[in-house]
Amino acid sequence: MRYAYRVETVRTAERELMARLPEGMLMRRAAAGLAAACRGLLGRTYGARVVLLVGSGDNGGDALYAGAELARRGAGVTAVLLSPERAHEGGLRALRAAGGRAVGGVPSEPYAELIGRADLVVDGIVGIGGKGGLRPVAVELTDLVRDAGVPVVAVDLPSGVDADTGEVNGQAVRAGATVTFGTYKPGLLVDPAHEHTGAVRLVDIGLDACLPRAADMEALQHADVARLLPRPGAESDKYRRGVVGVAAGSGTYPGAAVLAVAGALRGGAGAVRYLGESESVREQVIRRFPETLLTQGPVRRAGRVQAWAVGSGLGDGSAARELVADVLTADLPVLVDADGLRLMDVSAVRERTAPTVLTPHAGEAAALLGRGREEVEAARLASVRELAELTGATVLLKGSTTLVADADRTKPVRVNATGTGWLATAGSGDVLSGAVGSLLAAGLDALDAASVGAYLHGLAARHAAPPLTAMDVAHALPHAWQSVTN
Numbered sequence: 001m002r003y004a005y006r007v008e009t010v011r012t013a014e015r016e017l018m019a020r021l022p023e024g025m026l027m028r029r030a031a032a033g034l035a036a037a038c039r040g041l042l043g044r045t046y047g048a049r050v051v052l053l054v055g056s057g058d059n060g061g062d063a064l065y066a067g068a069e070l071a072r073r074g075a076g077v078t079a080v081l082l083s084p085e086r087a088h089e090g091g092l093r094a095l096r097a098a099g100g101r102a103v104g105g106v107p108s109e110p111y112a113e114l115i116g117r118a119d120l121v122v123d124g125i126v127g128i129g130g131k132g133g134l135r136p137v138a139v140e141l142t143d144l145v146r147d148a149g150v151p152v153v154a155v156d157l158p159s160g161v162d163a164d165t166g167e168v169n170g171q172a173v174r175a176g177a178t179v180t181f182g183t184y185k186p187g188l189l190v191d192p193a194h195e196h197t198g199a200v201r202l203v204d205i206g207l208d209a210c211l212p213r214a215a216d217m218e219a220l221q222h223a224d225v226a227r228l229l230p231r232p233g234a235e236s237d238k239y240r241r242g243v244v245g246v247a248a249g250s251g252t253y254p255g256a257a258v259l260a261v262a263g264a265l266r267g268g269a270g271a272v273r274y275l276g277e278s279e280s281v282r283e284q285v286i287r288r289f290p291e292t293l294l295t296q297g298p299v300r301r302a303g304r305v306q307a308w309a310v311g312s313g314l315g316d317g318s319a320a321r322e323l324v325a326d327v328l329t330a331d332l333p334v335l336v337d338a339d340g341l342r343l344m345d346v347s348a349v350r351e352r353t354a355p356t357v358l359t360p361h362a363g364e365a366a367a368l369l370g371r372g373r374e375e376v377e378a379a380r381l382a383s384v385r386e387l388a389e390l391t392g393a394t395v396l397l398k399g400s401t402t403l404v405a406d407a408d409r410t411k412p413v414r415v416n417a418t419g420t421g422w423l424a425t426a427g428s429g430d431v432l433s434g435a436v437g438s439l440l441a442a443g444l445d446a447l448d449a450a451s452v453g454a455y456l457h458g459l460a461a462r463h464a465a466p467p468l469t470a471m472d473v474a475h476a477l478p479h480a481w482q483s484v485t486n
């Protein structure tokens with residue numbers, strides 16, 4: 001598992017650790033890790049030109065000490081001090097002693113040339129102490145860096161992004177790599193901030209020992225998923241492995257049924273039962289997937305099912321609405337997706353005692369929250385939490401960094417890192433709904449089913465050759481399973 005902690009928790013842990021260590025030790029550790037990362041990116045340090053953007057706090061201090069290390073190894077290092085009178089004193093002394101130089105407080109024109117000639121820019125403007133968007137001088141420098149196209153390494157986090165929420169107020173640095181210290185911060189893992197981080201490298205400064213067990217956010221890794229995946233035992237039969245009921249698709253959207261079943265068949269349940277009133281859709285499902293059990297009529301007479309996935313491609317109308325309402329009365333785990341999210345009655349979801357998983361994209365989440373899509377996209381973490389609160393359900397908010405908030409607020413939000421932009425293709429959500437439904441039927445709890453489903457779905461998309469279709473993703477799910485379990 002990869003864990004992320006909020007700034008307040010990081011600060012507390014840092015204080016505890018600092019009290020045990022000689023003064024300045026933590027910053028030296030951080031700077032050593034940062035310098036090593038810079039050297040790796042530069043390839044050859046001797047003769048390289050490095051520009052440090054140095055703010056008024058310890059984030060700038062890290063940059064200065066790392067710059068000193070690079071200067072000792074023969075790099076030409078210039079620090080641009082954003083507030084010269086408040087720059088980290090020890091760091092500045094170290095840089096100068098190593099042969100580096102510092103400039104600051106002059107008009108921006110000479111900086112354009114300085115930055116334009118740099119091989120690497122180190123962003124030490126602001127770290128976890130950042131409040132609000134970047135100040136005007138920082139914005140000016142950031143613009144110069146962007147225009148020059150010089151690679152940027154962000155210190156701890158790209159300046160201007162919110163470490164706790166992943167929100168970006170105004171402008172923020174766009175880094176090719178971020179070197180973060182002690183632990184991940186939620187903002188590094190969540191969009192829109194995540195789009196600014198580049199590859200994130202974690203430098204161990206010994207903070208783990210002082211961090212609490214419960215993280216604020218977590219991200220599954222291969223080993224976690226392998227541990228959670230359902231595996232048939234010697235005693236298993238299809239019913240014990242779980243039967244997932246899929247109530248999706250319609251005469252207008254038959255493909256949604258086929259895709260949801262495709263995902264469900266590869267999600268780990270023992271059998272898939274497709275429920276639908278349209279004979280032509282049932283026929284299309286069985287033609288593509290002869291292993292599907294077909295059923296029609298009321299949900300309660302559908303036959304044995306351990307979890308339901310409902311909603312994709314149901315369209316509109318009273319029959320669709322009734323179907324969703326019916327599924328929600330089942331005393332079983334239920335996943336609601338797509339049209340189902342619009343058709344469902346939120347109070348019926350709230351009243352359920354069995355687990356419910358909702359899988360909205362930003363637009364659907366916005367409709368449920370009664371606000372604009374952009375607002376949800378700008379505040380994804382807050383939105384997913386709020387929606388879980390509002391509905392009492394486990395909510396999976398789709399997107400390039402998919403988030404899963406459990407109905408139980410004390411559990412950390414999970415973020416999925418396996419996704420790819422190629423997943424933004426018609427029908428890929430239908431496949432996901434089937435796969436997560438299948439994992440629910442196989443017995444995973446709501447948080448695990450949703451986050452494992454998102455993980456496999458993202459990984460499958462990476463295995464499929466681009467430009468990929470939703471069915472390619474379904475077909476690649478077994479490869480994702482294999483790569484996780486091998």
Ligand SMILES: NC(=O)C1=CN([C@@H]2O[C@H](COP(=O)(O)OP(=O)(O)OC[C@H]3O[C@@H](n4cnc5c(N)ncnc54)[C@H](O)[C@@H]3O)[C@@H](O)[C@H]2O)[C@@H](O)CC1
Pocket residue numbers: 014015018026027028030031055056057058059060062125126127128129130131132133134135138155156157160181205
């Ligand atoms: N505390 C520790 O033990 C360690 C801290 N480290 C570094 O220290 C950083 C935190 O240092 P600080 O607490 O000094 O805080 P920062 O250096 O992140 O920022 C605080 C300073 O930036 C200014 N500032 C705040 N918001 C700004 C904005 N939007 N635009 C421009 N300037 C702004 C503030 O006036 C303040 O002077 C971490 O991110 C990390 O890089 C590392 O050295 C590891 C050890």
Ligand SMILES: [K+]
Pocket residue numbers: 059123124125126127154155156157158159
């Ligand atoms: K920074």
